Amino acid sequence: MEQPPPFEITSLTALMSEGSLDLLDTNGPELIRRMGMETIRTVVLDVLSGRNLRDSTEMLTRRRLAALNTATVAMLLKGSAIQSDFVEQLPAIAERILKQGRLSKSERWVAQWALGLTGKASQNVLRDDASLLAEYRERYTATCEQVIRESLTEFGQLGGKIHLGDELATELSWKFMVYLLGIVGAQTLTIRGSEKSVYGKLFERLVLGSLLHILSFRFTSSDGPKRFEREFWLSSQGERREGDATALWQAGRGIRFDIGFIGRGNPEISLDKVTRFAREIELGRSTWYMATIVIVDRIGRGSRIKELARELDSNIVQMSMTYWPQEVAQILNHKMGFEHQLVNMPRSEINDYLKTAMKSVPLADYLP
Template sequence: MKLSDCIVPQGLNLVKYSGREFVDKLGLEIVQGVVGSILKGRNVRDLTESLTQRRILLVSTSIIITYLKGLSSFEKFEETLNDLVKQNVRMKLTAEEKRYLLWFIGLTGKSIQNVIRGTMLENYIDIFDANLSEICADIEEAYGDITLQVNYNEQGYFLRWRNLLRCLLAVGAATLTIRGSEKSLYGKTFEKFVLGSVLTILGFDHIDKSDVSKSDKVFWLSERLDKRESDATLLIKAGVGVRFDIGFIGKGNTEVSLDKVSRFERFMDFGKKTYATTTIILVDNIGTNSRIATMAREIDGYILQMRETYWVYKLATILNERFGYNSEILNYTKEQSLAYIDKMMSNVNLNSFFGVEDTIEFDE
């Protein structure tokens, strides 16, 4: 029997998944509701935090059950667990199985890079084992001994400090992994959904960039250039284009927002035409004293805060005043525009915004 055989399948399935799998698990209707809320000023982090907490707790409980299964399957399990992990990660396991087992020695994907830094895993385990024993002794001295009786599957277990510390460390490593991966997952997934949805609602057609047969009122997502990348490119009419960059960036990350202001070049080629382009940047929040808005104006661009209730209406106004494009949403008041967004959002096909690159492995 291998240690990996003890891993609870329900927990293993939550170690990693792609944006497409996330939508499948949650349901398209719920995700559309989240996107619609973001278009009306809600924060994606607020909307997804409950999902993150659920994943953390489901994985954490699976870690405890996996540990109990190990106690019943291996003699002197806690004393040999470090060696069992070392042996198993050298076997032909899936990336998810290896990551799961490494949590039991306190390692995440990032800590493998930053802590071990190419040194032998054996050296890390020796130091880890001594450190865990020392911490366990300190805790026993501070709080006294402890014994917990746990019953699972009609079998009883007695857990002491070292057992508990092992499980707590694994849960902590799993939490770091999940928090980091969820941040990346929600960012990459909802950035496309928000851009694709708002441009569709404003009356533009989503196309593949390779389709040069259309050049009026169309957009594509995730354009990669030699040096720069735009999250969406909009062609309003012949010779006129807009590049969008989006990030769920708060006012505590202004240096990232500042970089976005001067990211894109002023001209681009599409088909046989050259387009003069304007930059529009979407961020979650801007600090009160930020210079970003001024800098955006200096490069003849715009920056919008998605925390504002009517940011979609403001975007439509910019496209109208700057390029003469008249979206139907401007036929309503700002207040009425929220109901219009709800109505139009129900017709948006989020699946069309997925690309090949959306099947990605996320890490903290």
């Protein structure tokens, strides 16, 4: 196999620092490390108090993006120091890397960004077919060149030099800016999509676990009951699809929860959720009646979804309501005679009550 010449760049992540590469890989444990457990506790309390999850995590996402943006500038400067026409050849370099196969997620992401692609766009535009990369790269380059010519005509020549420390420098041009901003755009879409998934999966468990702990249910770490009374477990999965949490109140009576953090509850999806769980299940040697509560971020104005859910003997609760944990407690009280001080607590006392109760929630027990 013919070896590339020494100056040919075969990895874009090799041009990035270790700290920058860490920013590309965020999972639940890494997110916890970055945020710290007390910050996570504050975010959970915010959600229980009616704040949107994205409001509480937006600055963390913005910080990660800003750090990746600066790392991208440094990558372009380092690449230019190794290969004088690095910026001009960047789409071709990215194409060559993507054709290698068996890439790390970080390498694949950065190479896709250099072509203005996200993972989803790669699936949709290229249909995950590497043989289409060359044609796409030619069209992408031609589009960028057209924008560069139009920018020269409309705005004039863009010039100057960008320096990184005392050693690295490259010419500033419309080509540099167009390719840089193309990377930043794809980068932003990818990171936001990735964090939405990570935050959602992590905080579904933490919010439901905290809520049920505050309501005095005991957590069982196994995927099923132990005491069959006033206990709960997370991410249960039975024969008829999955619920995010299952709680048992007293013999023969329990409730399933489904939670989602993204925007207005889609009426069709939400109604599907309230009907998809079996109303009766076998636990131990007994048949249990199982109610359903679907928790959504918010419900669209004028929506009849709550009334429709009640007609199906289920309930939908929106987290945008300041006192939604009390609504859950009241539903449990109505459905199965659940008793808890939150059921009839004056609203003026709820925030302080939740703040105090959150201090004793064993969040680490609910981590995936």
